[in-house]
């Protein structure tokens with residue numbers, strides 16, 4: 001009986017020796033994530049550099065984990081951060097609370113907050129897990145200007161751009 005079990009075990013080991021390994025050499029090698037994977041958030045900008053976030057707090061209201069904190073302030077044409085009346089003067093996400101459900105992304109009227117494919121989140125301190133607006137804002141697009149911008153009056157009156165329904 002013991003010999004049969006031993007032979008079966010050895011056979012399994014021998015058989016697996018010829019299979020392709022499933023492990024990869026992370027971080028040198030990275031496995032692509034699934035198309036709908038939800039990872040670290042980023043706050044997006046328009047092509048001219050203006051922030052898409054209008055500080056409406058709909059994402060915070062939709063968040064089931066109470067992970068988002070938003071404070072808004074008034075835009076002026078001399079110091080404009082986003083189209084419309086208001087922008088997010090403070091935007092924070094507590095990544096220890098976040099469950100990566102994507103409800104914030106769904107609730108956002110301007111497609112400002114987007115969950116990407118970055119899963120490399122690690123912290124050694126609870127305070128480091130709070131991602132600020134500066135950390136979340138995406139890099140400036142080519143040709144765009146940093147915010148706040150000085151703009152002509154009457155140009156950026158609409159907070160929410162006209163958008164098509166998603167096809168996916």
Ligand code: SF4
Pocket residue numbers: 059062063064065066067068093097098099100101102103104105
């Ligand atoms: S992904 Fe879900 S839990 Fe995380 S901040 Fe957005 S709504 Fe909250």
Ligand code: SF4
Pocket residue numbers: 052053054055056057058059060070088107108109110111112113
């Ligand atoms: S990310 Fe979107 S939903 Fe959240 S405050 Fe900004 S505009 Fe509003």
